[in-house]
Amino acid sequence: MPENVVIIGSGPAGWSAAIYAARASLNPLVFEGTVKPEMIPLGQLAFTTEVENYPGFPFGNVRAFVESAVDKDRHWNLPPAPDHKRDGVHHYAVQGVELMELMKQQALNFDTRVMEEDIIDVDFDSSPMRVIPANGEPIETHTIIIATGARANYLGLDSEDAYKNKGVSACAVCDGALPLFHGKSLAVIGGGDSAVEEATYLANLQSASKVYLIHRRDQLRASKIMQERALNHPKIEMKWNREVEEVLGDGNLVTGLKLKSTVGEPTEELQVGGMFVAIGHTPNTSFLKGKLEMNEKGYIQWSKAFRTNTSQQGVFAAGDVADDYYRQAITSAGTGCMAALDVERFLAEHGH
């Protein structure tokens, strides 16, 4: 028997789609992915510390709740609780992995089936359609929800890798207000709208003392209005024609950056407590090339306004894989819900 719906991806979009599909008795099958860069179990939130902007999770004794909700055999996957305490108990905003484990648990509670597998190919021409796992037999299915997300681009330095979550981040909106960055000078890398927006966001935080915007050329790519906002901001200083050569740290946290010049000036060191990389994202769509309509950056294109339909009948897309603009956990979860509702209606209309 073909599946009703196969969900590819296990970030907020994938789990939200699974929760809705499962509660509609569609018995969804989720391909969670393995640890390849394209199919990261639990999505990008697996790399995030506290998520302070996910509605419904204010600071609190999150740990007790997470441990009470998530099956014991997955507690090993939970990161240590941050050290902030109030009245002797942990008091913090939900961490990325905790939030994803909660969503996964919610999907499991309604009998979602999960496979720890990557999907490496799809066959949309056969009827029913087929998804092809890396190891194992092709699976037949009436509908598919693509929720494979997008991954933030990094500079690719070893020192950058060593300080991820210790001062290196790819999301100022997610991480900028964390106590780790309070009272420190911060750096944003990039020259597009994201970089300029992130620099302005950070500079507007009371907790940031100064923000350096580091760009490899002498002209920003960002829109004029956003440029002006950043260039006129009293707390933002431009570092033109500079690239990060090395992230400096004390072994525990970022303490500075070594910047090389792209126009032959001497190398300099900058004291900062955080580096926010904003040099674009790459959608996880390489296994779909030529099979679905995508924009020039490889993001899946929705074929109807305010619907999650794609160019292929029965294939829906949710989350960052179809969104190069908002890219928030909450927006991904929202479109995951939409995709499941779209699937439910599609199946009903096609008599499945």
Ligand code: NDP
């Ligand atoms: P962009 O691709 O527009 O910009 C990426 C920036 O990163 C460029 O300035 C690029 O430099 C720089 N860069 C790329 N690779 C490297 C590298 N290895 N080292 C150093 N610098 C590097 O991506 P964005 O994420 O900024 O924007 C994506 C899309 O989202 C755009 O269409 C943008 O307009 C939109 N957006 C809109 C916003 C808004 O309107 N509020 C907010 C955020 C994004 P170079 O310029 O030299 O190529």
